[in-house]
Amino acid sequence: MAMTISGLARAGGVGVETVRFYQRRGLLETPDRPDSGGLAGGVRRYDEQDVRRLKFIRLAQGAGFTLEQIGELLRLDAGQDRARARELAAERLAALDLKIAELQAARDSLRRLASACGALEEGPCPIISAFEG
Template sequence: MALTISELGRSAGVGVETVRFYQRRGLLTDPRPSRTGGAAGRRHYGEDDLRRLRFIRSAQRAGFSLDEIARLIELDRDNDRVTAQAMARERIAELDARIAELEASRDALTRLAKDCAGGGKGPCPILAAFDGLRA
């Protein structure tokens, strides 16, 4: 399989500039022959490049920064599963904390929505609650 940069990006759901950005960051290789000592030419990507690009996107969705993703790639190259596992566990703890925060926000908003639906006089409790947050 030989993909152009646009085909690679399209296959992973990203734009060409995103692929180039990841190359500049060292997350993806630049396969142009001129980069490897050959004549200038078009980039041609393979299955490994597509797999790496999909990994980067998935790791970003999981909340890893680009620096952390670079570290994970390095750990994979070094077969350092212990450190990779520690990074994953740390990210899981961060996600759990964020989920708890979101659940608390949802519960508070649910209570406010019920109070607002109850009618009554004066401003809606939702608007009053958010207005109080601005202070």
């Protein structure tokens, strides 16, 4: 099933400019324009493989991989380098674990501040005082 860039974008749940951005970054191929004999040339066509790749990019971004890492994962897939793919995943997991720890610490601090704010009837609010520095 051949589709235009707008069809690809729709199938991937992104905008046309996002597809073009990924093409400029080398994450998606830009198909050649078929020669239609007219001045504007033919319309580029995309297929299901392009849709799968676009969805892969979006899912990898959702997992927190950078575009550079996604590009490397795509290249690794072609080369079957599972060890490097596991290494990239381990790096991403470590970064996520750190972020989770930071968010849990922030939640615990805010919970303590909210509790202190509720316990005091007078004086400055501990929440506001904490954020004023």
